[in-house]
Amino acid sequence: xxxxxxxxxxxxxxxxxxxxxxxxxxxxxxxxxxxxxxxxxxxxxxxxxxxxxxxxxxxxxxxxxxxxxxxxxxxxxxxxxxxxxxxxxxxxxxxxxxxxxxxxxxxxxxxxxxxxxxxxxxxxxxxxxxxxxxxxxxxxxxxxxxxxxxxxxxxxxxxxxxxxxxxxxxxxxxxxxxxxxxxxxxxxxxxxxxxxxxxxxxxxxxxxxxxxxxxxxxxxxxxxxxxxxxxxxxxxxxxxxxxxxxxxxxxxxxxxxxxxxxxxxxxxxxxxxxxxxxxxxxxxxxxxxxxxxxxxxxxxxxxxxxxxxxxxxxxxxxxxxxxxxxxxxxxxxxxxxxxxxxxxxxxxxxxxxxxxxxxxxxxxxxxxxxxxxxxxxxxxxxxxxxxxxxxxxxxxxxxxxxxxxxxxxxxxxxxxxxxxxxxxxxxxxxxxxxxxxxxxxxxxxxxxxxxxxxxxxxxxxxxx
Amino acid sequence: xxxxxxxxxxxxxxxxxxxxxxxxxxxxxxxxxxxxxxxxxxxxxxxxxxxxxxxxxxxxxxxxxxxxxxxxxxxxxxxxxxxxxxxxxxxxxxxxxxxxxxxxxxxxxxxxxxxxxxxxxxxxxxxxxxxxxxxxxxxxxxxxx
Numbered sequence: 001x002x003x004x005x006x007x008x009x010x011x012x013x014x015x016x017x018x019x020x021x022x023x024x025x026x027x028x029x030x031x032x033x034x035x036x037x038x039x040x041x042x043x044x045x046x047x048x049x050x051x052x053x054x055x056x057x058x059x060x061x062x063x064x065x066x067x068x069x070x071x072x073x074x075x076x077x078x079x080x081x082x083x084x085x086x087x088x089x090x091x092x093x094x095x096x097x098x099x100x101x102x103x104x105x106x107x108x109x110x111x112x113x114x115x116x117x118x119x120x121x122x123x124x125x126x127x128x129x130x131x132x133x134x135x136x137x138x139x140x141x142x143x144x145x146x147x148x149x150x151x152x153x154x155x156x157x158x159x160x161x162x163x164x165x166x167x168x169x170x171x172x173x174x175x176x177x178x179x180x181x182x183x184x185x186x187x188x189x190x191x192x193x194x195x196x197x198x199x200x201x202x203x204x205x206x207x208x209x210x211x212x213x214x215x216x217x218x219x220x221x222x223x224x225x226x227x228x229x230x231x232x233x234x235x236x237x238x239x240x241x242x243x244x245x246x247x248x249x250x251x252x253x254x255x256x257x258x259x260x261x262x263x264x265x266x267x268x269x270x271x272x273x274x275x276x277x278x279x280x281x282x283x284x285x286x287x288x289x290x291x292x293x294x295x296x297x298x299x300x301x302x303x304x305x306x307x308x309x310x311x312x313x314x315x316x317x318x319x320x321x322x323x324x325x326x327x328x329x330x331x332x333x334x335x336x337x338x339x340x341x342x343x344x345x346x347x348x349x350x351x352x353x354x355x356x357x358x359x360x361x362x363x364x365x366x367x368x369x370x371x372x373x374x375x376x377x378x379x380x381x382x383x384x385x386x387x388x389x390x391x392x393x394x395x396x397x398x399x400x401x402x403x404x405x406x407x408x409x410x411x412x413x414x415x416x417x418x419x420x421x422x423x424x425x426x427x428x429x430x431x432x433x434x435x436x437x438x439x440x441x442x443x444x445x446x447x448x449x450x451x452x453x454x455x456x457x458x459x460x461x462x463x464x
Numbered sequence: 465x466x467x468x469x470x471x472x473x474x475x476x477x478x479x480x481x482x483x484x485x486x487x488x489x490x491x492x493x494x495x496x497x498x499x500x501x502x503x504x505x506x507x508x509x510x511x512x513x514x515x516x517x518x519x520x521x522x523x524x525x526x527x528x529x530x531x532x533x534x535x536x537x538x539x540x541x542x543x544x545x546x547x548x549x550x551x552x553x554x555x556x557x558x559x560x561x562x563x564x565x566x567x568x569x570x571x572x573x574x575x576x577x578x579x580x581x582x583x584x585x586x587x588x589x590x591x592x593x594x595x596x597x598x599x600x601x602x603x604x605x606x607x608x609x
Binding site: 236237240241243244245247248250251281285288 | 482486489557578579580581582583585
């Protein structure tokens with residue numbers, strides 16, 4: 001907006017300066033032409049005077065040498081008048097004057113020639129009456145030519161004076177005019193630059209503020225991750241010790257039990273003690289596992305050095321499957337894979353992702369049928385963008401559709417009663433990994449029939 | 465020149481008193497034939513090695529210790545001509561792939577993650593005794609006395 005106003009102002013200033021300059025040049029030109037016009041008129045007059053003087057000389061001496069100016073005058077006067085007339089800039093009122101000058105000049109020159117031809121060779125003064133009349137006519141003609149030229153000259157002079165006056169005025173004006181324009185322009189430019197500078201300062205300040213906020217946020221985030229990481233790490237040790245000592249105590253109790261096999265009272269006491277110590281151990285084991293999973297989750301935010309590589313899915317699934325062989329046996333599980341075999345991502349994270357997904361499927365298998373997991377890998381067009389789509393379909397116990405969103409949140413357990421080892425971190429880990437790959441993950445399910453988890457990952461920029 | 469069969473010396477370097485106690489119990493439980501000595505950190509371990517004529521048959525080394533940590537000590541042992549042949553078994557809570565890789569790079573002979581139950585500890589120490597004390601041949605310096 002400001003810029004447009006300034007631009008408009010500068011253009012106006014430039015246009016004004018240009019108009020002023022053009023008018024100055026114009027005035028100057030007109031003054032020159034005036035002077036030239038007057039000079040030409042005087043030239044005509046002088047040619048005619050030359051012719052007149054020449055004829056007098058001839059009358060006195062009969063020498064034809066004096067007739068030369070006459071010959072020249074006729075031609076020159078005609079040319080000069082033509083010159084003056086052809087100047088289109090001349091004002092119309094001058095044209096009749098010019099015509100009558102032309103006319104009278106022709107007559108004057110003819111008059112001189114008549115006089116010259118009337119002189120017979122050998123004729124001596126006095127002149128005849130006729131000749132005297134001719135001279136008188138010539139004189140009258142000359143007078144009226146002089147008067148006309150005088151008139152024209154006066155008119156031209158007036159115009160010249162007017163122009164000179166005008167020029168004087170505008171010349172006197174121009175330095176002040178240009179000075180004002182230049183001062184205005186400079187002032188506007190300085191103001192504009194100052195305005196722009198102020199804007200830049202503001203923008204810079206805002207940017208710095210923003211950067212600082214981002215830094216603080218980053219720092220706070222890192223600190224939070226660090227807290228989570230350090231805390232869970234430090235809690236690991238005491239939990240391990242609790243398990244060690246409780247299991248050691250359990251060992252001792254078992255031995256004592258064997259020793260007191262016949263003492264019924266002591267035996268009952270021993271069994272109760274054993275039960276207590278087992279509970280302590282089980283609780284510590286649960287907490288340890290929770291911490292381990294949470295540590296895995298916190299770890300995802302910790303290191304970002306994992307470079308994306310090409311991953312062969314069937315190989316990865318095979319590894320994951322082998323690692324879970326205990327649970328695979330319990331669930332009588334099998335899996336199938338079809339589709340695109342390579343995906344691009346951080347290998348350790350993608351492995352953790354499939355590890356968690358398979359683990360989840362195995363955990364929540366249906367007790368009445370063997371578990372089968374089908375993994376499909378393909379391409380899918382979503383809102384004009386091509387994605388790598390991976391679906392993991394199982395025939396497990398499933399869940400109520402209303403929990404489809406909730407299951408991906410941290411520490412959300414749906415199957416509280418089943419008393420399995422699911423602690424609600426696994427799917428949160430999956431979601432975080434997928435998000436770290438700029439993808440999305442959704443789950444759909446029908447209770448008692450099974451669960452389908454669908455992952456969309458951006459297609460790699462290069463072809464794997 | 466005579467070679468004398470000495471009692472096997474096992475040094476366990478760990479700053480955690482509980483772990484030292486539990487390991488000792490596990491060794492006793494398994495009745496492993498050795499002399500078990502404890503040091504509390506890396507600097508103490510180096511001092512022990514310098515001041516004792518007996519070369520240990522095995523060093524069990526924790527990673528997270530004050531003063532000098534396990535990997536540093538491992539590096540110093542494995543770059544010392546008199547000690548580099550001593551088997552060093554890392555015995556730690558760390559499970560990180562970087563730690564495992566680093567220790568093997570530096571010449572660790574095994575990497576064992578500390579078990580979470582006493583029963584497993586007994587099993588692990590039994591394996592250690594079976595392998596490093598009963599099975600493998602160790603280099604014994606000629607008796608100079």
